[in-house]
Amino acid sequence: MIEMDADAFEDLVAAELDALPDEMVAGLDNVVFVVEDRPEDGGLELFGLYEGLALTERDRYGLGDLPDRISVYREPHLHACDDLEQLKDEIHTTLIHEIAHFYGIDDSRLHDLGWA
Numbered sequence: 001m002i003e004m005d006a007d008a009f010e011d012l013v014a015a016e017l018d019a020l021p022d023e024m025v026a027g028l029d030n031v032v033f034v035v036e037d038r039p040e041d042g043g044l045e046l047f048g049l050y051e052g053l054a055l056t057e058r059d060r061y062g063l064g065d066l067p068d069r070i071s072v073y074r075e076p077h078l079h080a081c082d083d084l085e086q087l088k089d090e091i092h093t094t095l096i097h098e099i100a101h102f103y104g105i106d107d108s109r110l111h112d113l114g115w116a
Helices: 006-019 074-080 084-102 107-113
Strands: 031-036 048-051 068-073
Touching: 006 031, 006 074, 006 084, 048 084, 068 074, 068 084, 074 084
Parallel strands: 031 068
Antiparallel strands: 048 068
């Protein structure tokens, strides 16, 4: 487990998001990224969560629709990681995993690809 305050963790998430390939983030229309301490259940097992309607499930989308939301949870990440490099890698994996859900890739396929 490592220690990091909320602002430093949020900066790290932003840096990892900026480092993702343009092709991956270019299609993220009307998506907000938030950093929270823990998921609603208070557990330490969930690193991130996508809330929204995947592109593959949309028949219409537009004006008035609330943005999709990708949450990254600080405390589970810090609890699971032993050093800064491991933390960066886990944040990177979490971002890819949750963005993949936006594009309609389910957990089973992510597992097959090594991102679950």
